[in-house]
Amino acid sequence: MGATITIAMTAAALALAGCGGSGDGEADGPLAVSGRFGALEFEAEPLAPPSAGPNALRIALRELDSGEPFAGASLKATAIMPSMGHESPTEALSEEPEAGMYEVTNLVFTMAGRWEVRCRAERGSLVDEAAFTYEVR
Amino acid sequence: MRASHGIASLVCFALGALAPRAALGSACCGTGYGIGQRLGDTEDAALSFGSRGSFRFGSWGADGSFAGPAGDDFDRELRAEIGWFVRVKRRAQLGLTVPFIYTFRRAGALSSSGGGVGDVTAGGRLDLVDPGAYRWFPGVVLTLAAVVPTGRGASRSTDMLAADATGLGTAEIRPGIALEKTWIEGWFATAQASVALRTPYTSPSGLTVGLAPRWQALAAAGPSWSNGFSFSLGLLYEREGAPSLGGVASEGAARERTAALAFAAYDIDERYTVFITSQIDAPIGGLGRNEGASAAAALGLRRAWGMHD
Numbered sequence: 001m002g003a004t005i006t007i008a009m010t011a012a013a014l015a016l017a018g019c020g021g022s023g024d025g026e027a028d029g030p031l032a033v034s035g036r037f038g039a040l041e042f043e044a045e046p047l048a049p050p051s052a053g054p055n056a057l058r059i060a061l062r063e064l065d066s067g068e069p070f071a072g073a074s075l076k077a078t079a080i081m082p083s084m085g086h087e088s089p090t091e092a093l094s095e096e097p098e099a100g101m102y103e104v105t106n107l108v109f110t111m112a113g114r115w116e117v118r119c120r121a122e123r124g125s126l127v128d129e130a131a132f133t134y135e136v137r
Numbered sequence: 138m139r140a141s142h143g144i145a146s147l148v149c150f151a152l153g154a155l156a157p158r159a160a161l162g163s164a165c166c167g168t169g170y171g172i173g174q175r176l177g178d179t180e181d182a183a184l185s186f187g188s189r190g191s192f193r194f195g196s197w198g199a200d201g202s203f204a205g206p207a208g209d210d211f212d213r214e215l216r217a218e219i220g221w222f223v224r225v226k227r228r229a230q231l232g233l234t235v236p237f238i239y240t241f242r243r244a245g246a247l248s249s250s251g252g253g254v255g256d257v258t259a260g261g262r263l264d265l266v267d268p269g270a271y272r273w274f275p276g277v278v279l280t281l282a283a284v285v286p287t288g289r290g291a292s293r294s295t296d297m298l299a300a301d302a303t304g305l306g307t308a309e310i311r312p313g314i315a316l317e318k319t320w321i322e323g324w325f326a327t328a329q330a331s332v333a334l335r336t337p338y339t340s341p342s343g344l345t346v347g348l349a350p351r352w353q354a355l356a357a358a359g360p361s362w363s364n365g366f367s368f369s370l371g372l373l374y375e376r377e378g379a380p381s382l383g384g385v386a387s388e389g390a391a392r393e394r395t396a397a398l399a400f401a402a403y404d405i406d407e408r409y410t411v412f413i414t415s416q417i418d419a420p421i422g423g424l425g426r427n428e429g430a431s432a433a434a435a436l437g438l439r440r441a442w443g444m445h446d
Contacts, residue, residue: 083390083392
């Protein structure tokens, strides 16, 4: 049975208090959400339908105020399985092939189920976070 | 003289406590180890050895829907367990179980295997009312199991698919209660309930994880014969609330599962009993949530010491 995808925006999953525009919804393709600290917009799109095993995401970062690409950031992504309470044992890799566009690879979902990808972008003193949820079957 | 009714049926009782081993990935995300085995009235101690194989054939999503595995993915586990049980008082028993686990896993383009010693379980039971003491009243037993995290939790895994995870990654206490009834006509039944309470732990990234209590209910019944053979069928239900991650409970992350169980045991003689168990999660939407579904079968041998020695 092929993997099915349900993508939900879960900025609230990061223990947010009064964050900017957290949204809920289901969609195939890119999904955008405001960061926890209201500085950046995160737009994530899987490069292939999420499945058990290695996965890759393309994440676009933009400044919320101006809409300009947020280039040169250190972007870290961690995959966690909320129901089981454990993270993926592998470390995801991040590259920036173009300004403000980041590719996260080696994101391993070790089993079927709901996974949450937590992203943290940092450049200088500016830090923001967001999360995306994927149902891997 | 072969023990009639007694030992094989008691093994079936006890295996109702041992068999509810969670679905695959259970070593890392599992349900706890049940409430321990038990000794027969004429037994003072027992040593058991069992081997178990299981495989995952699907999973329940967060919405309770059931789906089979994707493509060529697989998740298989081999387990061997050694158990030692001793009577310390007429109504009190203690036991210790040590598992050895090996997992074979494939997910997409990745495949891996690994294993080792799992979490050691120490358990005890206190018989408040003997099962056969009253015609219409069941035996009442208080149970307590403690899981020591001697295995490797998924958070400490070094394998890309966490195939080397062999334990829960945290300590667990499981108090419970069991009702047990035997009838002269050779039937027996048991109903058991317990709750697993876990200590919080910190993931490698620094996230504090607090697993919610996991509730378990089991019912089983079956006949036993004077030739030493016993058989029972049962149902298992488990439910666990959403864990807290960094102090926040995750929405839609509660877990539950329903499984059918079968046990058979045969008293070879006064000392030896051979047993077979099987378990299969019900592949029906709505009977599980955020859990893998697996099928398992186990074969074991038990050697007891008691009045006959």
